Amino acid sequence: MNARKIPDIIIGRLPVYLRALQRMADMGLKTTSSQELGEHVGISAAQIRKDISQFGEFGKQGTGYSIEYLIGQLREILKVDRIWDVIVVGAGDMGHAVANYQGFQDRGFHIVAIFDNDKEKVGQVIGNFKVEDTESMSERVKEMGVKVAMLAVPATAAQQVADQLMQAGVRAFLNYAPISLAVPGNVKVQYIDPSIHLQRMTYYL
Amino acid sequence: MNARKIPDIIIGRLPVYLRALQRMADMGLKTTSSQELGEHVGISAAQIRKDISQFGEFGKQGTGYSIEYLIGQLREILKVDRIWDVIVVGAGDMGHAVANYQGFQDRGFHIVAIFDNDKEKVGQVIGNFKVEDTESMSERVKEMGVKVAMLAVPATAAQQVADQLMQAGVRAFLNYAPISLAVPGNVKVQYIDPSIHLQRMTYYL
DNA sequence: TGCACTTGTACCGAATTGTACAAAATCTGG
DNA sequence: CCAGATTTTGTACAATTCGGTACAAGTGCA
Numbered sequence: 001m002n003a004r005k006i007p008d009i010i011i012g013r014l015p016v017y018l019r020a021l022q023r024m025a026d027m028g029l030k031t032t033s034s035q036e037l038g039e040h041v042g043i044s045a046a047q048i049r050k051d052i053s054q055f056g057e058f059g060k061q062g063t064g065y066s067i068e069y070l071i072g073q074l075r076e077i078l079k080v081d082r083i084w085d086v087i088v089v090g091a092g093d094m095g096h097a098v099a100n101y102q103g104f105q106d107r108g109f110h111i112v113a114i115f116d117n118d119k120e121k122v123g124q125v126i127g128n129f130k131v132e133d134t135e136s137m138s139e140r141v142k143e144m145g146v147k148v149a150m151l152a153v154p155a156t157a158a159q160q161v162a163d164q165l166m167q168a169g170v171r172a173f174l175n176y177a178p179i180s181l182a183v184p185g186n187v188k189v190q191y192i193d194p195s196i197h198l199q200r201m202t203y204y205l
Numbered sequence: 206m207n208a209r210k211i212p213d214i215i216i217g218r219l220p221v222y223l224r225a226l227q228r229m230a231d232m233g234l235k236t237t238s239s240q241e242l243g244e245h246v247g248i249s250a251a252q253i254r255k256d257i258s259q260f261g262e263f264g265k266q267g268t269g270y271s272i273e274y275l276i277g278q279l280r281e282i283l284k285v286d287r288i289w290d291v292i293v294v295g296a297g298d299m300g301h302a303v304a305n306y307q308g309f310q311d312r313g314f315h316i317v318a319i320f321d322n323d324k325e326k327v328g329q330v331i332g333n334f335k336v337e338d339t340e341s342m343s344e345r346v347k348e349m350g351v352k353v354a355m356l357a358v359p360a361t362a363a364q365q366v367a368d369q370l371m372q373a374g375v376r377a378f379l380n381y382a383p384i385s386l387a388v389p390g391n392v393k394v395q396y397i398d399p400s401i402h403l404q405r406m407t408y409y410l
Numbered sequence: 411t412g413c414a415c416t417t418g419t420a421c422c423g424a425a426t427t428g429t430a431c432a433a434a435a436t437c438t439g440g
Numbered sequence: 441c442c443a444g445a446t447t448t449t450g451t452a453c454a455a456t457t458c459g460g461t462a463c464a465a466g467t468g469c470a
Contacts (some may be wrong), residue, residue, distance in 0.1 A: 007240055007457075007458080009406065009458075011357075011405060011408050011409075012405050014404075014408075015405055016385065016401065016402070018404070019376040019383060019384070019398070019400075020384075020385060021399065023384065033415085033416065034299045034416080034417075034418090035415095035416080036390060037447075039387075040385060042385055042387065044459080045416095046313055046459080046460065046462095047282065047458095047460085049416090049417060049418065049419090049458065049460085050418080050419080052417095053417080053419075054416055055375070057281075057417080057418070058417095059415075059417050059418080059467080060415075060416080060467070061415080061416050061417045061418085061465070061467055061468095062414085062415050062417080062464040062466065062467030062468055062469095063344045063366040063415085063416070063417090063467065063468075064415085064416065064417080065417090077225065077408065078404050078408050079407040079408060079410060080404055080407055081426095084403075084407060084410075086365045086403070091325075093302060093306065094302065096302075097299065097302035098399070100298055101298065101299070101399065102401070103383060103398075103400055104399070105398055106468075107400040107403075107404065108400070108404065109400065109403055110347070110409065129292070137292055139373055147302075147410055148403065148407070148410075150399070150408070155228070160457090167273035167400070170408035171409075171410055172400070172403070172407065172409070172410060174399060174402050174406075178224060178308060179224070179225075179228065180221065180224075180225060180245060180247055182244075182247065186410050188405075190402035190403070190405055190406060192397055192399065193224070193308075193404060194306065194309070194379060194397065194423050195220070195224075195309055195312040195313070196220045196221060196224065196290070197310055197311075197379050197397060198289075198309075198314055198353065198377070198379055198395070199214060199223070199283050199285055199313065199396035200217050200218075200283055200372070200378065200393075200395055201353070201377035201395060202283055202284040202289060202313065203216050203219075203279035203282065203283050203284060203290075204216075204352070204376075204377070204393050205284060205352055205353075205376055205377060205393075212425075212426080214425090214426075215454060226470080238449090239449075240447095240448080249427080249428075250430065250448090251427080251429080252426095252427070252428085254448090254449065254450065254451090255427085255450080255451080256449055257449095258449080258451075259442095261447080262450070264448075264449050264450080265434085265436095265448080265449075266433070266434040266436090266447080266448050266449045266450085267434065267435030267436045267437085267446085267448050267449080268434050268435065268436070268447085268448070268449090269445050269447085269448065269449080270449090301436095307466075379429070
């Protein structure tokens with residue numbers, strides 16, 4: 001089932017399904033249907049059935065999907081049935097916000113360190129962390145085997161920091177810097193730039 | 206040129222082009238080509254040419270595009286050749302971070318107010334703003350004619366707040382709450398959920 | 411048993427992307 | 441100053457990807 005290549009666009013929707021399912025589970029629901037799930041996430045029922053069926057036959061005709069079971073399957077598919085160690089680079093306002101954000105813990109991620117190149121900030125305490133110097137970053141990333149990084153550095157520094165981290169083994173970036181990163185095909189990047197997101201909507205106003 | 210319907214997916218790429226172009230302009234460059242721009246944003250040159258040509262013939266053969274002119278055109282297309290008033294709802298950690306973020310000013314957006322329903326937080330000062338009570342939110346939104354809102358409220362409150370704001374005339378939401386919003390076709394939503402973005406990458410690790 | 415519900419998938423049309431090239435503008439070397 | 445080489449756009453055409461429709465078949469229930 002995992003044999004053929006699954007399109008990125010489908011992988012991109014799975015976390016949304018997972019989030020909605022976890023919400024349903026929190027509300028005590030036991031089963032749902034593609035119809036109901038679709039209404040929650042704003043996607044057609046057929047689309048959801050097709051997406052899910054790429055990975056196996058998880059539903060039951062007449063009944064729908066067991067929420068708990070489907071959550072387990074999606075978590076396994078997305079590899080968030082484990083906890084990923086994540087580092088944050090940049091201890092500015094955005095770095096602070098990200099480091100203090102409490103929404104990662106339950107969803108497969110755990111921040112293990114924060115770095116900055118500003119000597120003024122090194123040593124400063126953010127939440128449970130002490131800001132570390134970027135000079136030791138490569139070494140620390142390697143020793144901890146970190147594969148995921150969040151970039152909260154200025155645009156001018158982002159590519160350079162990303163290059164350094166890729167060298168040290170990082171393969172996935174959540175980039176808060178307002179710039180596109182150049183990365184090889186085996187490295188993934190997701191972008192968060194509020195202005196970009198806003199500009200995607202004003203056209204329609 | 207604006208006659209036929211432009212696909213959402215193209216509109217979604219334009220802000221990325223715009224950001225890269227503004228960066229080039231800041232570096233003092235005068236012209237660029239679809240080839241060069243494509244390398245910066247990680248999109249094929251043909252794709253970029255086709256996207257841009259949906260709106261007119263802005264380039265010149267042999268030379269490429271005038272960066273300044275193309276910026277002007279894109280800003281006009283995306284309607285960020287003006288400043289949009291934006292409100293922030295939710296004065297928690299995320300609300301603070303968003304309100305203090307300095308990256309909106311130059312890119313078409315201006316935060317005009319922050320609201321929270323927690324009486325403890327009302328009156329509190331964040332940056333240049335005093336947190337206002339959500340009870341007066343609808344009225345304030347109407348009187349200011351605000352069309353764009355950023356939601357930094359708990360997931361449990363997001364839909365209700367969105368409904369209230371739509372009633373008051375808001376047509377575009379940047380939703381930081383980890384939940385999908387149900388909105389009619391004439392209202393746009395963009396989602397920022399760091400966990401979702403991270404979960405879109407772990408599949409490939 | 412018969413009915414209502416729901417999945418998984420085959421099929422098809424729409425949307426999206428890639429390829430290729432004519433035409434225009436610029437550059438180069440003498 | 442000019443001829444040929446080079447660069448680059450905009451678009452026609454082809455290939456691929458994606459999403460919607462429809463339905464056979466399984467399930468549960470009255």
